[in-house]
Amino acid sequence: MDLSIIIPTYNEAENLAPMLAQVFQVLRDNDIRGEVIVVDDDSPDRTWELAQALVVRYKGLRVIRRQGERGLATAVLAGLKAASSEKFLVMDADLSHPPELIPKLYQALDKADISVASRNVKGGGVRGWPLSRKAISWGATTIAKLLTDVKDPMSGFFALRKDVVDGVELDPTGYKILLEVLVRGRYERVEEIPFVFEDRKTGTSKMSSGIITKYVSHAWSLLKVARTTRAQLARFLMVGGLGILVNLAVLWALVDLASWNYLPAAALSFVAAVTFNFAGNRAFAFRDESRGAGRVASQYAKFFAVSAGSLVVNLAALFVLVDAAHLWYILGQVIAIVAATACNFAGNKLWTFRPAPTVQKVPSVRATALRAMIMGHFHGYEGNRAR
Numbered sequence: 568m569d570l571s572i573i574i575p576t577y578n579e580a581e582n583l584a585p586m587l588a589q590v591f592q593v594l595r596d597n598d599i600r601g602e603v604i605v606v607d608d609d610s611p612d613r614t615w616e617l618a619q620a621l622v623v624r625y626k627g628l629r630v631i632r633r634q635g636e637r638g639l640a641t642a643v644l645a646g647l648k649a650a651s652s653e654k655f656l657v658m659d660a661d662l663s664h665p666p667e668l669i670p671k672l673y674q675a676l677d678k679a680d681i682s683v684a685s686r687n688v689k690g691g692g693v694r695g696w697p698l699s700r701k702a703i704s705w706g707a708t709t710i711a712k713l714l715t716d717v718k719d720p721m722s723g724f725f726a727l728r729k730d731v732v733d734g735v736e737l738d739p740t741g742y743k744i745l746l747e748v749l750v751r752g753r754y755e756r757v758e759e760i761p762f763v764f765e766d767r768k769t770g771t772s773k774m775s776s777g778i779i780t781k782y783v784s785h786a787w788s789l790l791k792v793a794r795t796t797r798a799q800l801a802r803f804l805m806v807g808g809l810g811i812l813v814n815l816a817v818l819w820a821l822v823d824l825a826s827w828n829y830l831p832a833a834a835l836s837f838v839a840a841v842t843f844n845f846a847g848n849r850a851f852a853f854r855d856e857s858r859g860a861g862r863v864a865s866q867y868a869k870f871f872a873v874s875a876g877s878l879v880v881n882l883a884a885l886f887v888l889v890d891a892a893h894l895w896y897i898l899g900q901v902i903a904i905v906a907a908t909a910c911n912f913a914g915n916k917l918w919t920f921r922p923a924p925t926v927q928k929v930p931s932v933r934a935t936a937l938r939a940m941i942m943g944h945f946h947g948y949e950g951n952r953a954r
């Protein structure tokens with residue numbers, strides 16, 4: 568078996584037969600040995616019954632009828648679990664996704680781990696969408712850009728190798744399963760293949776306002792774990808924002824409750840905020856899971872140095888902007904804060920929380936041979952032979 572095609576359906580009785588005819592035709596024409604898994608959530612229009620009736624016509628058609636469960640993402644996951652090949656493809660049943668693209672997505676997996684039918688690369692697009700739908704899609708994609716570099720992470724038409732998701736815990740509450748795979752999956756290369764999304768011709772849409780709120784909460788849960796620098800920066804800024812509150816709260820408590828002078832109080836509240844930011848950035852922004860008191864202490868020292876350095880950058884920039892460039896000091900301070908924050912982020916990303924070197928790789932045969940030759944040369948004998 569070369570490819571497992573997963574098609575989630577809900578009330579797609581009108582589309583399913585022509586859709587499957589096209590899919591199996593494409594597989595035959597391209598010599599792809601494939602299975603098609605229809606995952607239906609007990610549709611009221613009995614799509615599952617129609618699918619089961621078609622099993623005799625199409626060898627390779629399998630039907631999963633889920634009862635008492637509803638949801639696109641969980642349906643796709645159920646299909647992935649049941650799939651029996653090493654390569655998976657996911658597509659909609661409503662003929663929005665042209666089956667002719669299946670071979671391209673499949674072949675792309677020779678070089679890539681994930682292939683995406685993309686509306687947002689040259690040659691791709693959407694046809695027949697009203698402006699409101701385009702606006703929603705644009706908003707959702709903008710949020711998603713924090714999470715991944717893929718241009719169309721909202722696509723429902725994509726293929727992947729099994730190892731990308733094997734053993735990876737996916738969160739089935741999400742609606743956009745590709746986005747989930749892109750954030751949590753294990754992969755190196757993604758290829759995007761342009762396609763034009765056709766609006767569904769028949770059947771009813773499952774788009775609703777509930778889907779938007781669900782999407783926002785899904786994106787939020789992914790933002791907490793995404794590995795892109797943009798996501799790290801977003802989390803870093805959130806921690807920093809809370810850090811300002813910690814600073815002010817400690818300052819207020821020391822001055823107002825403990826009657827400290829405001830200057831030593833400010834020094835201590837700076838230390839408190841840096842400590843808070845350190846913990847928040849380690850756990851949340853950079854998700855550093857390294858252990859050991861020594862490592863944490865050295866990270867804390869580095870973090871403190873970067874924070875102090877950023878303060879110096881802030882003051883130096885402010886001085887230059889106000890004194891030399893004659894800017895209004897408030898505007899100067901805004902620019903100086905941006906510069907200091909950038910230094911702070913870069914310093915901590917590249918130095919404080921730089922991932923610890925992973926376990927050394929097993930040396931390659933060639934490297935070992937080369938080393939033996941060099942050592943042999945130095946010691947006056949050739950490799951291990953003369954021993």
Ligand SMILES: Nc1nc2c(ncn2[C@@H]2O[C@H](COP(=O)(O)OP(=O)(O)OP(=O)(O)O)[C@@H](O)[C@H]2O)c(=O)[nH]1
Binds near residue numbers: 574575577578579642
């Ligand atoms: N099994 C299952 N399939 C679903 C569910 N919701 C949607 N689908 C299927 O998932 C695919 C995509 O859903 P669509 O309703 O077409 O979503 P969309 O493409 O964003 O929006 P429209 O094309 O405007 O309806 C279709 O094949 C649906 O039948 C669900 O809860 N369970």
Ligand SMILES: [Mg+2]
Binds near residue numbers: 659661663767
């Ligand atoms: Mg659709």
